[in-house]
Amino acid sequence: MAVTATDVGIGDALIDPALCDTPGMMTHPGLPTAWVWGVAAIAVAMFLWNAAAPVAGRAAGFNAWSAIPRGRLGRGIREWLLDATLPILRTPWLLLTLRLLVATLFIMVIAAGLFGTPIPERNLATVLTWNLWWTGLVFAVFFVGSAWCAICPWEAIAGWITRRHPWGRGRADGSLGLRVPRMLRNVWPATLMFIGLTWLELGMGITTSPYATALLSLFMVVLATASALLFERSAMCRWFCPVGRTVGLYSTLSPVALRPLDAEVCARCETLECYHGDDRIAPCPTHQVMGRMRENTDCTSCGNCTQSCPQANIAWRWREPGREALDAARPRVDTAWLMVVLLALTGFHGLTMMPFWEPTLRDFAHRIGDSGQLLLSFSVALSLALLIPLIVYTGATTLTRRLLGNGAEPGRVFSTLAFACLPLAFSYHLAHNLNHLLRETGDLPVLLANPLGQGALPLSEAEHYLRYLNPGLPQDGLFLFQSSLLVLGLWLAVRIVRRRIGSLLGRTGGVAPVNGAVARWRNVPMLGFVTGVTLYHLWLLAHPMIMRM
Amino acid sequence: MPPRLPTLMMLLSTWLLCAPVQAHHVLGRPAYALSEDSNTPPSMAMETQIGDYFVTMMAFPAFPRPGETARVNLYARRIEDGAPFTGEVAFSLRDDTWLPASEEPIGTQPVDDNVFRQGFIISEAGEYIVTARFHAAGQPYVIDFPMRVGDPASVTPLVVAGGVVLSLLVGVNVAQRRRIARRRARVHPARSATGDGGA
Incomplete structure (x- = not known):
C-alpha cells in the first residue's frame, strides 16, 4: 500500500459531482385509498359474518374447489397431461x-x-x-x-x-x-x-x-x-x-x-x-x-x-389449495413457531421499506447512543417485530383455549391454530414481492451478457424512472392482484381458523363440534387476530414502498 | 451578493435536493451514483450516524485506478440542531483485509465551506478503508469508508470454501476406511490381525 496526499482546490471542489449526484429515493406507489377501503370493508365483513356463524365441523363449510365442475373434459385434459408428462418425469x-x-x-x-x-x-x-x-x-x-x-x-x-x-x-x-x-x-x-x-x-x-x-x-x-x-x-x-x-x-x-x-x-x-x-x-x-x-x-x-x-x-x-393447512397437516410446535416467525418477518420486510422507517430508526439509535450502521437499533427493532406478533398470537390462542373450555393443552392449541398464519404470510409475501418482481428485475439479458458488470455505470436517474414507469403490468392490475391476494389470504385463514377450532372441539371432547349457539364466540379471538394482521398488511401496502435498487 | 453566499446556497440546495443514499434502509453502506449532467465517472457516497453527528462521506471517482487522483469529502452536522462541524478531520488509509497492515496517515484537513476535502493517490490496486477521525465536545469520532482501487481479484473465499470441503472429504474418507477396517476385523479377525486384506 502506498498513498500520497494531493491538494484539492476550492474551484475544483465547487464542481465536485460527489456533492450533488446522490440519487433520490424511488418508491413503488401504495394502494390507492379506494382499494384500501374496499379491502378493509371486506375484511371487517368477513370477521363479523364468521364471528356470528357457527364453528364448522369437519364435514361442514363451503369448499370452493369442490364447486368447480369436474366433467369428462376436465378428466380428459388431466389424463392427457399425465400421459404427456409422466414419461419425462420418470427419466x-x-x-x-x-x-x-x-x-x-x-x-x-x-x-x-x-x-x-x-x-x-x-x-x-x-x-x-x-x-x-x-x-x-x-x-x-x-x-x-x-x-x-x-x-x-x-x-x-x-x-x-x-x-x-x-x-x-x-x-x-x-x-x-x-x-x-x-x-x-x-x-x-x-x-x-x-x-x-x-x-x-x-x-x-x-x-x-x-x-x-x-x-x-x-x-x-x-x-x-x-x-x-x-x-x-x-x-x-x-x-x-x-x-x-x-x-x-x-x-x-x-x-x-x-x-x-x-x-x-x-x-x-x-x-x-x-x-x-x-x-x-x-x-x-x-x-x-x-x-x-x-x-x-x-x-x-x-x-x-x-x-x-x-x-x-x-x-x-x-x-384443493390450502387443503393440508385446513385439516390434513399434523400440528407440531416447532413448525408452528416457524409459521409465526414467517408471519412476523414478512410484515417486518414491508415495514423496513416504508419511507418513515429510516428516520424512525435513526431517532431511536440517537436515543440509545447507537452509531455506524445502527445494527444494535436494527436488532432491537427485529426482536420487537418478532416478539409483538408472537405475544398477540399467543394471547389469541390462550383466549381461544379458555373459550373452548375443554382442557385442550396450550401447546396443542398454539400449534394447531398456527396454520392460520400461513396464508396471511404467504399472501402478503406475494403482494409485497409483486412490486419488486415487476419493477426491479429489468435488464436481465444485459446482465447475462455482462455478468461481472465490467465497465458498467450505476443506474442513472433516467433508468430509475423508466423502471418506475414500466412495471410490466398496468398499475391498476397490480393493485387488483395485491388486493385480491390479501382478501384470498384472509379467506383461507378464516376457513383454517373455523376448521381447526372445530377439530379442537371435536377431538378433545366436551362440546359437540357443530353447535352454533355455543360455539360462535369461540373463534372470535383468532378471527380478530387474522383480521388484524390483514389490516396491518393492508396498511403496509397502502404506503409507498422504497425500491430495493 | 457576498461572494460566499452562492457557495452556501449551492451547498444548501444540494442537501435539500439530494435524498438519502440509494440503499434505502441501510445506513452506513456505500451507494454508487452517476451524475446525469456531466460525463464524469460515478461517485460513491455513504451516510452514517455517529454519536451526536450525522456524517456523509463521498468519494470521487467511485473506482479510481492505481495512480489516479481520488478525493474524499466529508460533511458532518449535529443531529440536534443541524449545525455543521467546523474543527479538523484527519484522514488515513489501511488495507481492507482480515489482517490489515498498519494504517497510513493521508492528511489533516480544515473545514472549507463546511466540507472537509482530502485528495490522494493510491499506487496499488486493492480494497482499502479510508478512515476519518475528528474530536467534538471531547469525544473521538471514527468513520470508515470502503474504497476499491483498480480491479483487485479476491480468491480467498474460494480457497477457504474449497479447503473446508476438501478437509471434510478427507475426514469422511478416513472415517469410512476405518469403518471398513473395523467391519473386516469383526468378520475375519485372524486375517485382520496378520494384516492380510483378504483380497
Whole structure:
C-alpha cells in the first residue's frame, strides 16, 4: 500500500459531482385509498359474518374447489397431461438438465460476486439472487409447490460432491450417513437461520453487496456439503435449510404436489421403493412414504419416488389449495413457531421499506447512543417485530383455549391454530414481492451478457424512472392482484381458523363440534387476530414502498 | 451578493435536493451514483450516524485506478440542531483485509465551506478503508469508508470454501476406511490381525 496526499482546490471542489449526484429515493406507489377501503370493508365483513356463524365441523363449510365442475373434459385434459408428462418425469434427464442449468447460474453468481463490479444493480450476483430468485421464489411456490427444492443448486452441488455421480444413488460410502442428533431433528435450526438471513438482508444490507452475496452463497453450499457428508439422506433439506423449510410450509397451500395417482396401489405396496429407492434411484431424501404422506412440508419434489415407483404411480397432482393447512397437516410446535416467525418477518420486510422507517430508526439509535450502521437499533427493532406478533398470537390462542373450555393443552392449541398464519404470510409475501418482481428485475439479458458488470455505470436517474414507469403490468392490475391476494389470504385463514377450532372441539371432547349457539364466540379471538394482521398488511401496502435498487 | 453566499446556497440546495443514499434502509453502506449532467465517472457516497453527528462521506471517482487522483469529502452536522462541524478531520488509509497492515496517515484537513476535502493517490490496486477521525465536545469520532482501487481479484473465499470441503472429504474418507477396517476385523479377525486384506 502506498498513498500520497494531493491538494484539492476550492474551484475544483465547487464542481465536485460527489456533492450533488446522490440519487433520490424511488418508491413503488401504495394502494390507492379506494382499494384500501374496499379491502378493509371486506375484511371487517368477513370477521363479523364468521364471528356470528357457527364453528364448522369437519364435514361442514363451503369448499370452493369442490364447486368447480369436474366433467369428462376436465378428466380428459388431466389424463392427457399425465400421459404427456409422466414419461419425462420418470427419466432423470429433465431434472439433471435443470439442475445443471441452475448450478451454472449459481456458479456465475459466485464468480460475479467475487470478481465483478460492486455496483449492485449491474452485478449478476445481486440482481439474480435478490431481485429475481429471492422475490420470485414465493411465486414459484404458488404455481409449482416445492419444485424449486428439486433443482436447488446448494443441494445439487453437495450431492455431486458426496455421491460423485450426476444423479441416482452414486457412491454409498461418500457420506458417513449418521442420523441427525435428536436435539436437531426439528425446524429450530432453520427458524434461527431464517431470522439470521433477515438480519443479514435488512440489517447488514447484504442485498446491495455482490461480494457479501457471493460469500453467503459459498457458505450455504459448504453447509449443504458438510451436512450431506456427515448425515444420512438430505438432512439439510429436512431440518436445517431456512429456504427449504419456508418453501415446504408455503407449499402446503400450493395447488400442485407430487402424490400417488391411485391410493390403492400404494396401500398394497410392500416394497416401498419411494422410501428405500432401488438399485438405480436414491431413496427419498426426507424419509417420506408416498402412500402415507399427508402434508407437503417435508417433500422436496426431487422426483426420486416418481422414478423409482415400479407401478409409475407418483406424479404431479392438482388438489384443493390450502387443503393440508385446513385439516390434513399434523400440528407440531416447532413448525408452528416457524409459521409465526414467517408471519412476523414478512410484515417486518414491508415495514423496513416504508419511507418513515429510516428516520424512525435513526431517532431511536440517537436515543440509545447507537452509531455506524445502527445494527444494535436494527436488532432491537427485529426482536420487537418478532416478539409483538408472537405475544398477540399467543394471547389469541390462550383466549381461544379458555373459550373452548375443554382442557385442550396450550401447546396443542398454539400449534394447531398456527396454520392460520400461513396464508396471511404467504399472501402478503406475494403482494409485497409483486412490486419488486415487476419493477426491479429489468435488464436481465444485459446482465447475462455482462455478468461481472465490467465497465458498467450505476443506474442513472433516467433508468430509475423508466423502471418506475414500466412495471410490466398496468398499475391498476397490480393493485387488483395485491388486493385480491390479501382478501384470498384472509379467506383461507378464516376457513383454517373455523376448521381447526372445530377439530379442537371435536377431538378433545366436551362440546359437540357443530353447535352454533355455543360455539360462535369461540373463534372470535383468532378471527380478530387474522383480521388484524390483514389490516396491518393492508396498511403496509397502502404506503409507498422504497425500491430495493 | 457576498461572494460566499452562492457557495452556501449551492451547498444548501444540494442537501435539500439530494435524498438519502440509494440503499434505502441501510445506513452506513456505500451507494454508487452517476451524475446525469456531466460525463464524469460515478461517485460513491455513504451516510452514517455517529454519536451526536450525522456524517456523509463521498468519494470521487467511485473506482479510481492505481495512480489516479481520488478525493474524499466529508460533511458532518449535529443531529440536534443541524449545525455543521467546523474543527479538523484527519484522514488515513489501511488495507481492507482480515489482517490489515498498519494504517497510513493521508492528511489533516480544515473545514472549507463546511466540507472537509482530502485528495490522494493510491499506487496499488486493492480494497482499502479510508478512515476519518475528528474530536467534538471531547469525544473521538471514527468513520470508515470502503474504497476499491483498480480491479483487485479476491480468491480467498474460494480457497477457504474449497479447503473446508476438501478437509471434510478427507475426514469422511478416513472415517469410512476405518469403518471398513473395523467391519473386516469383526468378520475375519485372524486375517485382520496378520494384516492380510483378504483380497
